[in-house]
Amino acid sequence: MKLVFKLGIISLLFxxxxxxxxxxxxxxxxxxxxxxxxxxxxxxxxxxSGPAVTNLADKYTEDELQTLIMEGKGMMPGNLLSEAEAQKVSEWLLTK
Structure with missing residues (x-):
């Protein structure tokens, strides 16, 4: 019985x-x-309620977009994403 219990716990942890x-x-x-x-x-x-985010590569560099995401602008709040997350999103958006 103890062996079955231990195997069950190990399986759950895994x-x-x-x-x-x-x-x-x-x-x-x-x-x-x-x-x-x-x-x-x-x-x-x-x-x-916010603007379109297509063709951003025509308006922003990757660093500018990442800063915008991190700091916000106007009604857009900043700090919704970590710096690493903002970098990923900015890279992705620039391809859209």
């Missing part, structure tokens, strides 16, 4: 370590955008 953390802590740029930006900029990137 499975917990193999879990996908995407729902609670997304790491890919599109999921980060969906978590923090989609409400204002829209799922299609064409804007909602």
């Amino acid at each position: 499975l917990a370590g193999c879990g996908n953390d995407q729902a609670g802590n997304p790491t890919d740029p599109e999921s980060l955008y969906n978590k923090s930006c989609v409400g204002c900029h829209g799922a299609d990137l064409k804007g909602a």
Whole structure:
């Protein structure tokens, strides 16, 4: 009985370590955008209460866009993403 219990605990710990953390802590740029930006900029990137975020490469360098994401501008709040997350999102947005 003790062996079955120990194996059950070990199995649960192993499975917990193999879990996908995407729902609670997304790491890919599109999921980060969906978590923090989609409400204002829209799922299609064409804007909602905030402006469209397409063709940003025509307006911003990667550093400028990352700074904008980190600091915010006008009604857009800053610090919704970490610096590393903002870098991923800015790189991704510049390809859209």
